[in-house]
Amino acid sequence: MKIINPNFSRGFMAILAVVLIGAAALVMSLNSSLLGLSTLEFATLAQAGDATRSLADACLEEALVKLRLDNNYAGTPTLSLAAGSCIIGVTNLSANERQVNVEATKGEFERLIQAKVLVAPRLVTVSEWLEL
DSSP, X not given: OOOOOHHHHHHHHHHHHHHHHHHHHHHHHHHHHHHHHHHHHHHHHHHHHHHHHHHHXXXXXXXXXXXXXXXXXXXXXXXXXXXXXXXXXXXXXSSSEEEEEEEEEETTEEEEEEEEEEEETTEEEEEEEEEO
């Protein structure tokens, strides 16, 4: 007949409990680390998208200034800036109405803006602004 030491059984249960609690803590810390990394990646992508939107706005403002100075401004095939590049296209809708299309690119991000403007001598008024 085999005799089991009761202290051995309690020690074994304590070690088993410590191992299980440690494993659960490890899994939770790993999950929170992965969640933090994905949040950081999302924030970086959002920041790059906002920078591309700012670039598109700047290019549209550039087109509005050029339209104010020259009513016959037809756009710029490629405008290169430090932040990225954009393509500006201007379409005549009527004698005093233009449609300005801006396609801004920064890295892998792209923003499109379409604006309708009313042009008068030395004055440009935006009547519609649409981000696509």
